[in-house]
Amino acid sequence: MSGHNADHLHPSSRPKLQTRKSSRSKNMVMASHGRAPWYGPDGKNVEAYVIGIAGGSASGKTSVARAILSALNYVPTVLILSQDSFYRALQPEEVKQAFNNDYDFDHPNSIDTPLFVKCLMDLKQGKATEIPVYSFEHHRRMPEKKYIYGASVIIVEGIMALQSPELRSLYDLKVFVNCDSDLMLARRIKRDVKERGRDVEGILDQYLRFVKNSYDNFVQPSSRYADVIVPGSSNQLAIELLVTHVKRQLDTRSLRFRRMLAESGEEKAKARSRSSTLVNGETEDKPNVVLLEQTNQLLGIMTILRDRTTEREEFIFHADRLSTIVVEKALTLVHCQPKTVKTPLGLDYEGLASDDTLVGISILRSGGPFSHGLRRVIRDVPIGALLIQSDPKTGEPLLLKSDLPGSIKCRETSSDVKVLLLDSQMGTGAAAMMAIRVLLDHGIKATNIIFLTYLITESAIHSVHRAFPEVQIVTAAIDPELSEMRIPYDPSSLQLGESLGEADFATKTISHPNMNQSANDVGEKPDPRDGLKTEQELSSNQFKIEVKDTDQLKFSRQHRRDHSGGEKRAWVISPGMGHIGDRYYIS
Amino acid sequence: MSSPKTTTTCLPASTHKAELPENALVLPPTRQLQSLLTIIRDEKTHRGDFVFTSDRIIRLLVEEGLNHLPVVDKKVTTPTGKVYDGVAFQGRICGVSIMRAGEAMEAGLRDCCRSVRIGKDEETYQPKLFYAKLPEDIANRYVLLLDPMLATGGSCIKAIEVLLEHGVEEEKILFLNLIASPEGIQKVCKRFPKLRIITAWVDEGLDSNSYIVPGLGDFGDR
Numbered sequence: 068m069s070g071h072n073a074d075h076l077h078p079s080s081r082p083k084l085q086t087r088k089s090s091r092s093k094n095m096v097m098a099s100h101g102r103a104p105w106y107g108p109d110g111k112n113v114e115a116y117v118i119g120i121a122g123g124s125a126s127g128k129t130s131v132a133r134a135i136l137s138a139l140n141y142v143p144t145v146l147i148l149s150q151d152s153f154y155r156a157l158q159p160e161e162v163k164q165a166f167n168n169d170y171d172f173d174h175p176n177s178i179d180t181p182l183f184v185k186c187l188m189d190l191k192q193g194k195a196t197e198i199p200v201y202s203f204e205h206h207r208r209m210p211e212k213k214y215i216y217g218a219s220v221i222i223v224e225g226i227m228a229l230q231s232p233e234l235r236s237l238y239d240l241k242v243f244v245n246c247d248s249d250l251m252l253a254r255r256i257k258r259d260v261k262e263r264g265r266d267v268e269g270i271l272d273q274y275l276r277f278v279k280n281s282y283d284n285f286v287q288p289s290s291r292y293a294d295v296i297v298p299g300s301s302n303q304l305a306i307e308l309l310v311t312h313v314k315r316q317l318d319t320r321s322l323r324f325r326r327m328l329a330e331s332g333e334e335k336a337k338a339r340s341r342s343s344t345l346v347n348g349e350t351e352d353k354p355n356v357v358l359l360e361q362t363n364q365l366l367g368i369m370t371i372l373r374d375r376t377t378e379r380e381e382f383i384f385h386a387d388r389l390s391t392i393v394v395e396k397a398l399t400l401v402h403c404q405p406k407t408v409k410t411p412l413g414l415d416y417e418g419l420a421s422d423d424t425l426v427g428i429s430i431l432r433s434g435g436p437f438s439h440g441l442r443r444v445i446r447d448v449p450i451g452a453l454l455i456q457s458d459p460k461t462g463e464p465l466l467l468k469s470d471l472p473g474s475i476k477c478r479e480t481s482s483d484v485k486v487l488l489l490d491s492q493m494g495t496g497a498a499a500m501m502a503i504r505v506l507l508d509h510g511i512k513a514t515n516i517i518f519l520t521y522l523i524t525e526s527a528i529h530s531v532h533r534a535f536p537e538v539q540i541v542t543a544a545i546d547p548e549l550s551e552m553r554i555p556y557d558p559s560s561l562q563l564g565e566s567l568g569e570a571d572f573a574t575k576t577i578s579h580p581n582m583n584q585s586a587n588d589v590g591e592k593p594d595p596r597d598g599l600k601t602e603q604e605l606s607s608n609q610f611k612i613e614v615k616d617t618d619q620l621k622f623s624r625q626h627r628r629d630h631s632g633g634e635k636r637a638w639v640i641s642p643g644m645g646h647i648g649d650r651y652y653i654s
Numbered sequence: 655m656s657s658p659k660t661t662t663t664c665l666p667a668s669t670h671k672a673e674l675p676e677n678a679l680v681l682p683p684t685r686q687l688q689s690l691l692t693i694i695r696d697e698k699t700h701r702g703d704f705v706f707t708s709d710r711i712i713r714l715l716v717e718e719g720l721n722h723l724p725v726v727d728k729k730v731t732t733p734t735g736k737v738y739d740g741v742a743f744q745g746r747i748c749g750v751s752i753m754r755a756g757e758a759m760e761a762g763l764r765d766c767c768r769s770v771r772i773g774k775d776e777e778t779y780q781p782k783l784f785y786a787k788l789p790e791d792i793a794n795r796y797v798l799l800l801d802p803m804l805a806t807g808g809s810c811i812k813a814i815e816v817l818l819e820h821g822v823e824e825e826k827i828l829f830l831n832l833i834a835s836p837e838g839i840q841k842v843c844k845r846f847p848k849l850r851i852i853t854a855w856v857d858e859g860l861d862s863n864s865y866i867v868p869g870l871g872d873f874g875d876r
Contacts, residue, residue, distance in 0.1 A: 362721045363720075363721050363723070363724075363725045363741060364717060364720045364721050364723075364743075366725070366740055366741045367725055367740070367741050367742060367743045369738075369740060370728055370730055370738065370740025370741055370742060373730055373732045373738045373740065374730035374731070374732070374738075374740075375730070375731055375732055375733040376730075376731075388765065391713060391765070392717060395686070395710070395713075395714060398686045399684040399685065399686045399687075401685075401686065402685070403685040403686070403688070403689050406689075406692055408692055408695055408696035408697070408698070409696070409697050409698075410695045410696070410697060410867075410868045410869055410870055410871060411697045411869075411870065411871025411872070411876075412861070412865060412867060412868065412869055412871060413697075414867055414868040414869075415868070416692065416695045416696075416868040418688055418689065418691060418692025418695065418696075419685055419688040419689040419692055420689050420692055420693075421685075421686075421689050443710075443713075443765070444710060446706055640734070642732045642734065642736035642737065642738040643732050643733070643734045643736065644732055644733065645732060645733025645734060646733065650733070
């Protein structure tokens with residue numbers, strides 16, 4: 068459901084918002100199962116679309132936000148960011164006041180605006196960020212933070228959402244929810260009694276002392292910055308208009324984006340035909356590409372791996388052996404510091420030691436074989452994973468799951484981390500670019516990324532280095548070209564997960580007119596719960612996502628049986644070594 | 655028959671010490687190799703790390719040693735249906751470790767060669783053969799002789815003599831070794847000019863107890 072196409076809207080795939088809502092936060096993430104490229108061929112991010120929603124307390128901001136969220140269910144990831152997370156850390160004196168209900172939480176000063184702006188700016192630029200967690204029970208900021216990454220639409224809601232000019236400059240659309248004061252008060256009493264177990268007296272006291280003042284002095288006046296004012300009740304029509312506008316905006320963006328990708332695709336095709344005619348001399352001395360010495364042993368290993376008659380056991384043995392050699396080669400690029408040690412004979416030895424924090428990230432599934440080699444070389448290296456596969460409908464890579472070590476998720480440490488990015492082959496470079504973009508979004512320096520692979524094509528080097536010239540590539544072989552192949556396949560025999568190809572294998576379903584339905588099925592095939600799991604890990608139990616499975620999927624499974632067979636088109640590395648992940652893990 | 659050229663990343667040992675013979679080769683002294691050696695030389699390194707790190711160096715040595723074996727051209731068909739002009743390994747190999755430190759190198763050899771036969775050769779401080787258990791067909795094989803430390807060269811020479819007695823051709827012996835002394839290399843190469851030595855590092859020399867300095871102590875014990 069990653070297409071930017073409203074046709075995908077289907078009642079059964081609309082997210083069911085979870086009811087067990089944490090009382091502490093209104094933050095929420097909705098994600099479908101995969102994320103299409105969010106960056107152009109130049110590797111630069113497309114900004115997320117940001118909507119700011121302000122309005123009085125209990126005016127109905129959250130329900131407006133959720134209505135927009137569920138109407139945008141075809142967008143890969145929509146995030147609702149609540150201002151509640153950004154309450155300033157209180158001084159001891161203020162904590163006391165807060166416990167006595169004497170602290171004014173409705174004043175603009177109670178919000179940590181600089182941090183709010185920084186987090187939102189990161190998210191808008193597509194970077195990963197960590198938002199604070201504020202506890203109303205303890206009236207303090209909790210030591211842990213919430214990691215958020217990868218939203219294409221962000222909805223910011225809070226009474227002060229339109230207050231600061233810095234925040235306002237980040238919104239693409241500013242909404243104010245307008246509601247009668249008495250209605251808001253009535254809702255507030257109802258909610259606070261029921262959900263927060265407070266008595267009416269206290270609520271009214273707080274209302275008169277803080278809430279009313281704040282609304283009249285700060286909240287209500289900020290409505291003049293709004294692009295749209297939405298009524299706080301009976302607002303279906305207003306929300307529909309709003310959603311139509313947002314959809315149009317997003318469509319225009321994705322159209323522009325797609326055109327950009329298509330243009331670069333043509334360019335790539337040209338590069339492809341050029342590269343096949345390249346003479347050897349021109350391929351040499353590429354900066355930042357390290358090709359292993361083509362020794363007899365290496366050629367012998369490559370011969371075994373490329374041979375289609377090689378048995379699986381033999382394939383695994385030599386794949387492991389080759390990955391060990393590639394990793395050892397890559398480590399020669401890592402910087403070392405002098406270090407003096409004492410030998411058992413009591414003599415000083417002036418040696419070298421590396422003090423870099425190394426992390427391996429394997430691009431699943433074909434990067435899997437590499438992690439074994441990496442473990443052989445660095446025993447305790449943390450290995451993360453990015454599940455990137457190609458969408459058979461569009462041929463574009465999809466980010467299905469990202470599982471990153473803590474040192475990368477944390478922005479303070481990520482700038483010093485060196486990453487060994489592992490994938491067994493790079494055909495078009497599309498999956499590699501997506502993986503590199505994810506790492507850069509986490510604050511990792513491009514100069515600290517080394518890409519390790521068995522096999523790469525000229526055109527992949529070209530596209531990756533055009534966008535990210537500083538990334539180093541270590542490879543065992545460079546194959547001249549990609550060739551187009553038609554692979555017969557039988558849609559009815561597809562197993563879960565099998566439908567998506569290794570991203571770098573760049574498969575694309577050929578849509579025969581009557582295959583269309585089938586092609587759509589393939590896109591929906593992976594269990595949407597995969598996406599669910601991912602996002603739960605990405606965020607925390609405070610963010611919830613649920614994608615309703617079933618009716619449509621059942622229907623599609625049924626439907627697929629009616630088709631007897633088809634073909635898919637694939638760009639494969641030639642001569643290449645086939646589907647490395649499959650040969651390593653399956654057959 | 656065998657491919658005429660041997661591409662190797664090895665350097666002549668004379669890059670370390672000028673006056674060493676031609677049939678002694680060393681691994682390229684990369685920063686990474688130096689940091690690995692720093693770990694195994696450090697007396698504070700624990701046994702687990704020591705074994706793990708020396709295995710890494712041994713793998714590098716074995717991969718390098720295997721490059722000196724002959725290959726023949728071989729065409730294969732890839733899963734995409736294209737023909738790839740590759741090479742196939744030729745010649746059977748046999749690893750022989752000099753006990754007991756040499757046994758520590760067997761794991762690294764097995765990582766690189768699937769069905770390698772491993773024989774054993776016993777030695778002591780005074781090079782005297784105690785024990786030799788070698789495959790029957792060793793005369794037809796290439797032999798990778800394993801011993802981590804090459805100090806005086808006494809035990810190494812003894813082991814090579816045993817191999818020659820079993821019919822192994824001298825030029826089919828590759829001696830793989832982590833740290834060598836210039837004296838040891840001189841002695842072995844002079845005695846067996848057709849044999850090749852591949853070592854990770856050439857150290858300063860020997861102390862009065864015939865230990866390599868700065869060295870790493872007793873490899874087998876560690």
